[in-house]
Amino acid sequence: MTDSSDSAPRLTTPSFLVLGFVDQLGEASPYDVKVEAARTVAPFWSMPHAQVYAQCDRLVEAGLLSESRQSGGRNRRLLRLTSAGRAALEEWLADSAVAPVEARERGVLKLWFGGLPEVHSPAQIAEHRRTLAEYEELAETLGDLLTRGQREALEFGIRYERMTIDFWQWVEQRGE
Numbered sequence: 001m002t003d004s005s006d007s008a009p010r011l012t013t014p015s016f017l018v019l020g021f022v023d024q025l026g027e028a029s030p031y032d033v034k035v036e037a038a039r040t041v042a043p044f045w046s047m048p049h050a051q052v053y054a055q056c057d058r059l060v061e062a063g064l065l066s067e068s069r070q071s072g073g074r075n076r077r078l079l080r081l082t083s084a085g086r087a088a089l090e091e092w093l094a095d096s097a098v099a100p101v102e103a104r105e106r107g108v109l110k111l112w113f114g115g116l117p118e119v120h121s122p123a124q125i126a127e128h129r130r131t132l133a134e135y136e137e138l139a140e141t142l143g144d145l146l147t148r149g150q151r152e153a154l155e156f157g158i159r160y161e162r163m164t165i166d167f168w169q170w171v172e173q174r175g176e
Contacts, residue, residue, distance in 0.1 A: 132161035
């Protein structure tokens with residue numbers, strides 16, 4: 001979503017990540033958003049914590065989030081979606097435009113520049129198997145507690161890990 005107005009910021013996927021978590025949590029500090037992102041979407045969408053804080057500031061300034069201070073205690077900043085923020089989030093959720101996937105796999109980049117398959121394949125296979133096991137355990141233990149979209153996102157992670165393992169096994173077998 002972009003706005004031709006000079007005062008409206010260009011909203012990016014990280015912007016919508018923040019809006020989505022504040023919406024899901026109802027009220028959240030930037031720290032809450034960071035923790036929730038790390039706990040849930042990090043396997044398929046990582047976002048550095050400094051970017052979470054910067055996005056929160058931008059979205060407050062743009063009027064898409066409102067800010068208050070928690071009384072007592074640590075006086076934390078608490079954020080809520082404004083009606084404009086809810087409208088922006090709903091518009092983004094309804095937009096079916098496809099953006100190309102950027103698979104940022106360091107091991108593949110190393111292969112491109114001459115990294116040895118016999119060095120990288122075993123490590124990649126082991127790590128992706130570990131991650132796959134984590135996702136499968138999550139699916140088994142939390143499957144019924146997840147929303148349909150959350151379950152489908154987890155299934156994406158499971159299928160991605162299986163595909164990645166298959167790729168690295170193929171790389172490994174080509175060297176034999």
